[in-house]
Amino acid sequence: MGVTIKDVAREAKVSVASVSRALNGHGGVTAETLERIREVAARLRYIPHGAARSLITRRTHTIGALLPDLYGEFFSELIRGIDLAARVHGLQLLVSSSHDGAAEAASALRAMQGRVDGLLVMSPHADAAFLRQNLPVGLPTVLMNTVLERDDYAALSVDNAGGARLVVEHLLGEGYRRIAFIQGPVGNHDVAEREQAYREALAARVPGVPPIVLPGEFDEASGYRAGQRLIAMSPRPDAVFAANDMMAIGCMAAIREAGLRIPEDIAVAGFDDVPMARYVSPALTTAGVRIAELGKAALEQLAGQIEGDEAPAVHMRIAAELMVRASTTRNQKSKAARAD
Amino acid sequence: MGVTIKDVAREAKVSVASVSRALNGHGGVTAETLERIREVAARLRYIPHGAARSLITRRTHTIGALLPDLYGEFFSELIRGIDLAARVHGLQLLVSSSHDGAAEAASALRAMQGRVDGLLVMSPHADAAFLRQNLPVGLPTVLMNTVLERDDYAALSVDNAGGARLVVEHLLGEGYRRIAFIQGPVGNHDVAEREQAYREALAARVPGVPPIVLPGEFDEASGYRAGQRLIAMSPRPDAVFAANDMMAIGCMAAIREAGLRIPEDIAVAGFDDVPMARYVSPALTTAGVRIAELGKAALEQLAGQIEGDEAPAVHMRIAAELMVRASTTRNQKSKAARAD
DNA sequence: AGCATCGATGAAAACGTTTACGTTGCCCTC
DNA sequence: GAGGGCAACGTAAACGTTTTCATCGATGCT
Known part of the structure; x- marks a missing residue:
């Protein structure tokens, strides 16, 4: 079907080796033969066959x-x-x-x-x-x-533990105490790390307060359901930390529909800092990783x-940074809480 | 470096042909040799070389x-x-x-x-x-x-023209007349189609009203700038149709910051129906393509x-559908305008 | 018993490149 | 003018597969 290096070689009256050398700029060809080969290759629309090339080159790029x-x-x-x-x-x-x-x-x-x-x-x-x-x-x-x-x-x-810790400590710093956590899909490793950090931070900072953990599936709908369950609890949690932003957004919808205010009645925080987090109202506090x-x-x-x-076998964690926005700031001191 | 089919053949004391047949299930091998080859291949961690295979097969999948x-x-x-x-x-x-x-x-x-x-x-x-x-x-x-x-x-x-037409006609139907258009990057074909449809719809439905066209770059910042320019115009446009949603969102921010209301003072519509369009407030009317x-x-x-x-050479257009939301509906009749 | 058939297997060609190695012809030097 | 060196070019091997074809032995049939 396609035109191969042999076709070019035949047409330019040289060997395939010369065509290869010419087209790859390896030198060893006269200026005029190089020109002739180039011309023929262009005329025939020759395009080298990647698989064949990488078979011998041992490079696929x-x-x-x-x-x-x-x-x-x-x-x-x-x-x-x-x-x-x-x-x-x-x-x-x-x-x-x-x-x-x-x-x-x-x-x-x-x-x-x-x-x-x-x-x-x-x-x-x-x-x-x-x-x-x-x-x-x-x-x-x-x-x-x-x-x-x-x-x-x-x-x-990503430094899930570090990010989750930042969120929980921020919430505690803002005065929230009964902080709930919405999980992601079971078996998800990121979620497990976030949850554990949540539990540890709570245990370390407010030893008496028990963790509250709700199931979730990373999507908006499961966040919404978690929000409904959360509202019905007594005592009602005063803050919720969702394992990702989409669930946090779903949760916010449930809270709003119940007539409660964010963050006055319940604060909401997420994880990921998806672009949308800045645009929901109130804007969502979240731990973001670039x-x-x-x-x-x-x-x-x-x-x-x-x-x-070299095979250095590096282990590296990408740090998460806390994006404080209106969904967790009771007082208007935060710069993220711009006029909405 | 890697282990090849030859290594497997040698180890299993058969020819490479038999290994190939066995592993590809082409038949022509005894049950016991098949088993032996399988065992050797697994033990040696043999993985076929894709480039070599597709060189002869002429299929890369x-x-x-x-x-x-x-x-x-x-x-x-x-x-x-x-x-x-x-x-x-x-x-x-x-x-x-x-x-x-x-x-x-x-x-x-x-x-x-x-x-x-x-x-x-x-x-x-x-x-x-x-x-x-x-x-x-x-x-x-x-x-x-x-x-x-x-x-x-x-x-x-995507049916850019059809989508743009839907947006403009919806705006006209809602009673807006001075409808501005925010362009995307110059030379962008999609934008050109959307703009032309905008101009044509305007010319067809409200022949007297001149089109108002502002430059844009598809990003939020350029939408914001276009919004600022738009507000300063006199007479001020009463609606704006941005060539994509991100610019529409930027534009909304500019309008809000100027103290104007959406959609009462200026309606805003976009194109693309990005997920975020549902979450900004007011929710953004837009023409979406799946x-x-x-x-x-x-x-x-x-x-x-x-x-x-077969080479049917089909030409096909994916239709755009109008998502009517709160950013363009003066009265609350739209179902999209839920409690916010 | 002889012969055709058939199933399992191996040898080798082919896919389209790159490249190590030879070969050629030229120029330069002694 | 013979030899050496060098640049240009060709030959052929190699990369790791698949697949065609041939070979071989065994089996079934007459």
């Missing part, structure tokens, strides 16, 4: 990203950060996502063998056994937000492993 | 997506739609984006040769000459939101071209 999902702001930002950094390093991006089973994730991972120079893995299935089984040996790999804490691979994750930075840092780490073949 | 950018809700949704559909067809996704120059886009496109079975192209640089020059001949391709109207390639686009549907439809079309090698 591509990195694979194994993600659990592509939905929502988090992955959008993550991919953007990865892509931006990849572009700097001249790398392309092979993404694979939405695999709900471990088997599917495994086959996606295996399908990347030979097509990528390195791997960015973020998957709930990525435990030690899974990786040992499906990760090509010797392939540079960086893990993101994984449960794994061994030193076999480089790993980057997700794009996470993606960028992960790719830089991977690129380092690929280029210089 | 991968489609390439050339996108202008990855930032924001639009691309997030688009990729999600593509990815979801790709998964159904067993295809992986090689994305390339953020190429600001035509040269960069070209090299990205060429780098995909031999690594993909088909191409999804959405690029401002993708004019006829560009495609003829850089598109591998015979590679299935679907264009998205492109200026191209020739029948050479299949093409899908972007994920666009991505899905594009991939389905491409998959059709790849599997059955």
